[in-house]
Amino acid sequence: MNTTTRYILLVIFLVIGLHSILSFTHEDYGRATSISNIAAQLPWSSSSSTLEDIPDSYYISPETNVTGGIQAGKANATLLMLARNSDTDSAVRSIRELEDKFNKKFKYPWVLLNEEPFSDEFKKRISNVVSGEVHFGEIPHDHWYQPDWIDEEKATAARKKMEDDHIIYGGSLSYRNMCRFNSGFFYRHPILQNYKWYWRVEPDVHFHCDIDFDPFAYMQENNKVYGFTITMYEYLATIPTLWETVQNFIKENPQYVAENNAVNYLSDNGGSSFNLCHFWSNFEIADMDFWRGEAYSKFFDHLDKTGGFYYERWGDAPVHSIAVSLFTRKDQIHFFDDIGYEHNPYTHCPRGPGKWEKGKCSCNPDHSFDYDGYSCMKQWDRIQ
Incomplete structure (x- = not known):
């Protein structure tokens, strides 16, 4: 040598x-x-079918104020937040960011829900930062609290074991109430009966890009049902019997399974087992008529009667994700690459050609969660 x-x-x-x-x-x-971040920048990881472009016609124009075939901001839609009075500061921050980045141009109404009455201070602070209508609603008791038929001794033991095992929110009853409410009841609230579409927003989230297009108009005109920005794995310890319960429902109700569905996003073996992938539901833009429909209504009732929301810790994210992946076509689920979104500790930053620049995004694309080792974007890519 x-x-x-x-x-x-x-x-x-x-x-x-x-x-x-x-x-x-x-x-x-x-x-x-890291390998995952380098991979995200390689040509084969940015499939054009995954990164479906929002046509320019859906971007608001000062001259026409029209997006697609719908006048800007005129879809039957609302921005939805579940919050408590103690969330006032973080709720105001989230709402102000989305107003500045999106809604001051489109002026969709807000609906805020709480299991207790909102305080005057909360309503005053929120009303000061919204550009249009805002509605404050109290959640009906039976939609929020643990039902009487749950075996409390069994549920308490389950919470204690999860807490001992250091599972996040494992010992929390209020978290379970929230997950069950978001899975099967929010779209039944009297205020939301006035709307078809919703954009779920949580306190203390961040929007990093200008959103100059109307996602509601895009979804409505392109027959979409569900939109997401982040996908990841669920904790198996929180849902040990969920997939078995889903399989039992499918055996009894095969008629609800859609052709060309997204089961291969959920499963690596054609549905025999669940790979734990789900859409992170703290951000979702979706059609409430899907949740109100026959397939999902029966599906939720089937899950609910097993008590899994309380005897385990079933989250609304896997429940929603499994339902839309099985009961709709995969092309009815949309990945909103254009929307820069952060829910600590994860951020989605636009990665499609020119999208980061078009949105004047403040996020760092190198730190986007899309191809992190805990992300399920590669499973989503493979079914496109």
């Missing part, structure tokens, strides 16, 4: 060693140079 060859090998080893040290000692460097 000559001197030049030895020198080249030494440089290579030094670079590899420096990369390893930085990856373990500097979180940002490790993320930016």
